[in-house]
Amino acid sequence: MSDGNAEEASSPGLPSGLSPGRRAADIAKLTSGQLDLLIVGGGVVGAGCALDAITRGLSVGLVEAEDWASGTSSRSTKLVHGGLRYLQMLDFRLVHEALRERDLLLGHLAPHLVHPVPVLYPLRRVALERAYVGLGVGLYDVLGRSMRHSRRLPRHKHLSKDGALRVAPGLRAQALVGAVEYYDGQVDDARFTLELVRTAVSRGAVAQNRLKVVGFVRERGRVVGAIVADRETSQEHEVRAKVVVLATGAWTEETEALAGEERGALVRPSKGVHLVLPKSSIRSSVGLILRTEKSVLFALPWGEHWVVGTTDTDWPYDKGQPLATGADIEYLLSELNSVLEHPVQRADVEAVYAGLRPLVAGVGVVRGPGEMGPLDELPKLKAPSKISREHAVSSPLPGLVVVSGGKLTTYRVMAAGTVDAAVASAGLGDAPKSRTGSEPLLGARGFCALWQQRHALSRSERVDLPTLERLLRRYGGLVTELLEIMKVDESLAAPLEGAEGYLRAEVVYAVTHEGARHIDDVLIRRTRAAMESRRLALASAPAAADLLAPLLGWDSVTKQAELDAYRQRAELEMAASLAETDEEAAALLAGARARQVHW
Ligand code: FAD
Numbered sequence: 252m253s254d255g256n257a258e259e260a261s262s263p264g265l266p267s268g269l270s271p272g273r274r275a276a277d278i279a280k281l282t283s284g285q286l287d288l289l290i291v292g293g294g295v296v297g298a299g300c301a302l303d304a305i306t307r308g309l310s311v312g313l314v315e316a317e318d319w320a321s322g323t324s325s326r327s328t329k330l331v332h333g334g335l336r337y338l339q340m341l342d343f344r345l346v347h348e349a350l351r352e353r354d355l356l357l358g359h360l361a362p363h364l365v366h367p368v369p370v371l372y373p374l375r376r377v378a379l380e381r382a383y384v385g386l387g388v389g390l391y392d393v394l395g396r397s398m399r400h401s402r403r404l405p406r407h408k409h410l411s412k413d414g415a416l417r418v419a420p421g422l423r424a425q426a427l428v429g430a431v432e433y434y435d436g437q438v439d440d441a442r443f444t445l446e447l448v449r450t451a452v453s454r455g456a457v458a459q460n461r462l463k464v465v466g467f468v469r470e471r472g473r474v475v476g477a478i479v480a481d482r483e484t485s486q487e488h489e490v491r492a493k494v495v496v497l498a499t500g501a502w503t504e505e506t507e508a509l510a511g512e513e514r515g516a517l518v519r520p521s522k523g524v525h526l527v528l529p530k531s532s533i534r535s536s537v538g539l540i541l542r543t544e545k546s547v548l549f550a551l552p553w554g555e556h557w558v559v560g561t562t563d564t565d566w567p568y569d570k571g572q573p574l575a576t577g578a579d580i581e582y583l584l585s586e587l588n589s590v591l592e593h594p595v596q597r598a599d600v601e602a603v604y605a606g607l608r609p610l611v612a613g614v615g616v617v618r619g620p621g622e623m624g625p626l627d628e629l630p631k632l633k634a635p636s637k638i639s640r641e642h643a644v645s646s647p648l649p650g651l652v653v654v655s656g657g658k659l660t661t662y663r664v665m666a667a668g669t670v671d672a673a674v675a676s677a678g679l680g681d682a683p684k685s686r687t688g689s690e691p692l693l694g695a696r697g698f699c700a701l702w703q704q705r706h707a708l709s710r711s712e713r714v715d716l717p718t719l720e721r722l723l724r725r726y727g728g729l730v731t732e733l734l735e736i737m738k739v740d741e742s743l744a745a746p747l748e749g750a751e752g753y754l755r756a757e758v759v760y761a762v763t764h765e766g767a768r769h770i771d772d773v774l775i776r777r778t779r780a781a782m783e784s785r786r787l788a789l790a791s792a793p794a795a796a797d798l799l800a801p802l803l804g805w806d807s808v809t810k811q812a813e814l815d816a817y818r819q820r821a822e823l824e825m826a827a828s829l830a831e832t833d834e835e836a837a838a839l840l841a842g843a844r845a846r847q848v849h850w
Pocket of ligand 1: 296315319326607609
């Protein structure tokens with residue numbers, strides 16, 4: 252699977268499992284003494300910062316208000332990519348940096364979670380478009396091939412119309428005159444973020460979800476810690492740190508305001524919607540990238556499904572629950588259907604999800620501690636798709652560092668710059684530079700050997716080969732922990748009732764090792780059952796709840812409340828998908844919140 256050298260990495264030193272049993276001890280650790288860094292926000296950027304800082308030898312706490320990756324980091328297009336369309340914006344530096352990261356992730360840091368995906372660019376006009384696209388994709392290959400850890404993604408290929416229809420027979424013959432095929436990386440974004448957290452914990456970071464920062468502790472003008480509210484017990488705690496890092500993505504403005512700082516709209520949340528379709532709905536062995544009037548549209552193979560997206564529109568409403576409307580769905584279907592022989596119907600859509608891009612305008616800025624000042628004014632007149640995906644690091648107050656923007660692919664670069672700024676702010680000048688480029692994620696360790704041995708392992712563990720391969724691609728070397736659970740209780744080796752693509756053991760493991768505390772943690776982010784099919788997820792919720800209840804100490808009333816909350820959220824999403832406008836969808840959400848529907 253990989254020619255990287257993840258195997259050579261040292262084994263983890265501390266237990267990495269995020270079991271419910273360690274919560275009290277972790278909170279005690281967070282609240283006693285002073286940390287070097289407290290990181291707020293458990294998306295890919297906050298998790299990346301935690302790993303960066305702990306591997307520099309700093310003491311680190313990481314708190315997340317909801318669940319790991321519950322914000323934008325579970326709702327992306329799932330590409331680890333240079334961003335072909337940034338070449339069009341002539342942003343070579345951004346593309347080069349992202350391709351370097353893609354290469355590291357594919358070959359070294361997470362070969363179990365990041366896989367090559369072929370993508371077809373159908374050409375609609377003769378000659379000129381082929382030359383233009385070919386040049387761009389060629390440059391993409393050249394930039395990508397200069398990388399040290401290269402996993403040798405195949406080079407791009409020019410295809411005739413017949414050649415393109417052979418790999419993608421579902422395309423309408425009149426919709427193209429030829430095509431260019433190229434490769435990028437694909438990742439399970441939520442599992443990737445979770446593994447970053449676990450890797451940081453294995454190195455000594457203290458990380459807990461369901462801890463929301465509700466205020467800051469300030470002494471003589473400096474931020475010296477934060478007040479965190481435990482969402483499970485409603486208790487508040489004070490966590491002290493030499494520097495607090497905000498990695499709260501679309502919530503940057505709100506969290507910064509807790510420190511009494513009002514810099515205005517630093518981050519402009521832009522809604523991106525994806526549809527999930529069954530594999531049979533598009534006859535193609537490769538993904539598709541289509542030019543749209545505003546941007547591009549991807550249709551990417553994802554297990555037994557297709558992920559199709561995305562949109563790019565402002566979302567000035569409740570950030571906790573961006574909603575896809577009927578208009579979003581119709582737009583995506585009409586763009587996709589413009590190239591398909593057999594149009595996909597609305598009834599074919601299995602699931603829909605929406606996320607918020609944390610777009611910033613004042614990019615690449617690192618300001619010194621106390622050098623407060625507004626970042627460049629947001630280009631409010633620009634469409635969101637025209638705003639750069641670069642990131643910003645700033646220090647609006649002594650003791651407070653804020654990172655926002657960027658994209659999943661470049662989380663490591665963002666984390667390194669952020670921790671550099673935090674080290675400067677905290678006066679930890681002798682801390683070493685970032686080392687995460689040579690720090691494979693936990694599941695990367697042992698993965699290549701297990702992949703080579705998978706046939707023997709399948710026989711010895713009595714797990715059929717396709718299932719074992721799927722588990723290896725989700726858990727990497729950590730699969731041995733899952734197999735252990737199945738050995739102790741054989742009933743857990745059975746499929747999860749209602750979502751048979753997953754095993755019952757995966758639900759148990761989500762709690763005992765992966766910090767899941769609620770049904771949606773398990774069905775949306777640990778497994779992706781709810782992302783793959785709304786219907787399956789609803790059908791599997793009771794079985795999942797039965798497995799979760801004893802592990803999380805739920806009585807029958809709590810279990811029913813958890814099931815109700817899960818169902819109400821699914822119902823809200825379904826109602827919103829019939830709404831025509833964002834305003835209507837936001838009103839439905841406000842109504843649900845007013846009825847105190849909680850999820
Ligand atoms: P988030 O993941 O949103 O994390 C912020 C976290 O902060 C949240 O979990 C939130 O709960 C927490 N938080 C907020 N307030 C508090 C508080 N008070 N206390 C504690 N915690 C708090 N990038 C790519 O590289 N490839 C792609 O294919 C791609 N596709 C995308 C498609 C879409 C539609 C979108 C929206 C984005 C896409 N991106 C992609 C970008 C990428 O997903 C984001 O840049 C990235 O996930 C942002 O991570 P983050 O950690 O900054 O934010």
